[in-house]
Amino acid sequence: MSSTAIEGAAGTGRALAAIPSPQVNSIPIGPLEIHFYALCILAGVIVAVLWSERRWKAMGGEAGTILDMAVWAVVLGLIGGRLYHVISDAQLYFAEGREPIRALYVWEGGLGIWGAVPMGALGVWLVARKRGLSMSKLSFAIAPTLPLAQAIGRWGNYFNQELFGRPTDVPWAVEIHPYPEGHLRPGMEFGVTTYHPTFLYESLWCLGLAVLLAWAGRRYESSLQGGRLFALYVMGYCVGRFWIEYLRVDPANDFFGLRLNNWTSIVVFVGALAYFVWAGRRLDAFSGSVLPHGADAGTQVFGVTGGGEVGNDGTVYSTADTGDSDLDTPGGDAGTEYHPSPERSSSEGSTENDADTGTDSGAKPE
Numbered sequence: 001m002s003s004t005a006i007e008g009a010a011g012t013g014r015a016l017a018a019i020p021s022p023q024v025n026s027i028p029i030g031p032l033e034i035h036f037y038a039l040c041i042l043a044g045v046i047v048a049v050l051w052s053e054r055r056w057k058a059m060g061g062e063a064g065t066i067l068d069m070a071v072w073a074v075v076l077g078l079i080g081g082r083l084y085h086v087i088s089d090a091q092l093y094f095a096e097g098r099e100p101i102r103a104l105y106v107w108e109g110g111l112g113i114w115g116a117v118p119m120g121a122l123g124v125w126l127v128a129r130k131r132g133l134s135m136s137k138l139s140f141a142i143a144p145t146l147p148l149a150q151a152i153g154r155w156g157n158y159f160n161q162e163l164f165g166r167p168t169d170v171p172w173a174v175e176i177h178p179y180p181e182g183h184l185r186p187g188m189e190f191g192v193t194t195y196h197p198t199f200l201y202e203s204l205w206c207l208g209l210a211v212l213l214a215w216a217g218r219r220y221e222s223s224l225q226g227g228r229l230f231a232l233y234v235m236g237y238c239v240g241r242f243w244i245e246y247l248r249v250d251p252a253n254d255f256f257g258l259r260l261n262n263w264t265s266i267v268v269f270v271g272a273l274a275y276f277v278w279a280g281r282r283l284d285a286f287s288g289s290v291l292p293h294g295a296d297a298g299t300q301v302f303g304v305t306g307g308g309e310v311g312n313d314g315t316v317y318s319t320a321d322t323g324d325s326d327l328d329t330p331g332g333d334a335g336t337e338y339h340p341s342p343e344r345s346s347s348e349g350s351t352e353n354d355a356d357t358g359t360d361s362g363a364k365p366e
Contacts, residue, residue, distance in 0.1 A: 080119025165196025
């Protein structure tokens, strides 16, 4: 390329190499129009649910638990995310000349993670409370999957050509085009077409965070219980969001030289850090139940064999099945050991059974 061409590219704000933006952001199917933004969000949710389900089952939980919770979490998460976006950027919908009805057009983009996560967590808590499951354990299973979902969902902004950063001519800049009607998109500068791809920065940051959390959860599992792994996710996201938000040029409310989401990142980070420290001092106080009310993972019974040797018959009995056995009688077999499962529901305490059998299971309160 000639020097004249290079100067022309720089003068118009075009990078010599750039990520092209898609010319379409939806697919019409009959009377319906499927938006890529929604597909990206949906893909992120599906991947997060599948991975969370796998982690939960590995922890001893029942299959299908995460899928049941996902219904409430996704619905409330979408509501919370949209509410935060509309409230924090009210000028986009309620200023003079704007159309308030567009606040309901979720497919056009605009979901605030600051509202989506707490409302989604509320949905998980409602189901967990009803079933008697530990939120500590659930948060441990879910924590690494959320940034992965965000990493996928952020590509919806790419298809919508929104939430880009400052003008730049770096090779990985993203091309942004005016609306088909001809007017500039929010944040665009006249004559400038290449900007920082903040959607890509956040996607990569969240992907790295997901890997880090999965590793940390495996390496420091015992010390990251009690919601501490989830708090680590929140802190990690806040750090990344702060510097990425600083690059963005879309309309936003500013306070003391910082965008609203920058201040939100600071406040949420401090809150997550405080919880991380607080929870670390009382890890034994959190419930460890991964089975719902009325469920029992069973107990392993080791009995005396005919030759007087202690053997393992390999059979798992529930506490209900042993109610009329020799384990409940004072004259029961002295060589029998009663081993309650470590994954029993917190609602199935061992106090009553211990009193009947005259044995001490040694199980810690969950």
